[in-house]
Amino acid sequence: MKIEVWADIICPWCGLGLYRLKQAIARFPRAAEVTIVHRSFQLDERSPAGSTEPVRSMLRRKMGASDAQIERMTGQIEQMAAAEGLQPYRVLENQVGNTSLAHELAAWATEQGQGGPMWDALFAAYFGEARSIFDVESLALLAQRVGLDADGARQALVSRRYAEQVKNDGREATSLGATGVPFTVIDRRRAFAGAQSADAILSVLEAAA
Numbered sequence: 001m002k003i004e005v006w007a008d009i010i011c012p013w014c015g016l017g018l019y020r021l022k023q024a025i026a027r028f029p030r031a032a033e034v035t036i037v038h039r040s041f042q043l044d045e046r047s048p049a050g051s052t053e054p055v056r057s058m059l060r061r062k063m064g065a066s067d068a069q070i071e072r073m074t075g076q077i078e079q080m081a082a083a084e085g086l087q088p089y090r091v092l093e094n095q096v097g098n099t100s101l102a103h104e105l106a107a108w109a110t111e112q113g114q115g116g117p118m119w120d121a122l123f124a125a126y127f128g129e130a131r132s133i134f135d136v137e138s139l140a141l142l143a144q145r146v147g148l149d150a151d152g153a154r155q156a157l158v159s160r161r162y163a164e165q166v167k168n169d170g171r172e173a174t175s176l177g178a179t180g181v182p183f184t185v186i187d188r189r190r191a192f193a194g195a196q197s198a199d200a201i202l203s204v205l206e207a208a209a
Contacts, residue, residue, distance in 0.1 A: 017182035017195030024201035040103040052097035107162035
């Protein structure tokens with residue numbers, strides 16, 4: 001069973017959704033037959049490269065939300081994550097920016113056979129530690145966490161040779177009907193959107209099987 005997951009690394013629902021997916025797979029009787037394939041989908045690929053801003057100011061600017069509304073929205077996700085054992089999960093006290101390089105790192109790591117661990121490391125660094133995933137040096141050091149060569153990562157990122165692949169992933173998701181992320185497709189026959197509960201995902205896996 002091939003499960004394709006489109007996600008953006010700074011999307012809090014994506015990190016939580018991947019965690020729930022893995023919880024569901026762990027309970028799935030045919031878990032050994034499941035392969036997760038990670039795909040890129042940037043929520044805002046037009047965001048200026050090389051610059052970041054606090055989550056709070058981004059939500060004020062894009063949604064016109066008040067501080068109270070922002071704290072309620074982000075606090076809800078943080079509490080859900082904590083209740084399910086995913087903590088720390090830093091949503092509000094974090095930075096946002098262009099994720100092109102992070103996605104390109106994940107594409108390079110996938111080519112090295114370490115795509116899954118790299119996506120896990122990116123989510124853990126961003127939501128677990130509020131670390132930067134927006135510059136070459138931070139990402140090269142993160143590559144070392146999963147046993148990859150930092151210089152190789154730097155070369156891949158500076159060359160931008162995976163940029164078109166990342167864009168193509170997003171286009172493919174749109175062609176399949178995605179309007180946001182996370183977006184999950186099972187064997188190209190079933191799809192669901194959003195960070196569904198582990199119980200709901202398990203039901204979909206069982207139906208697909």
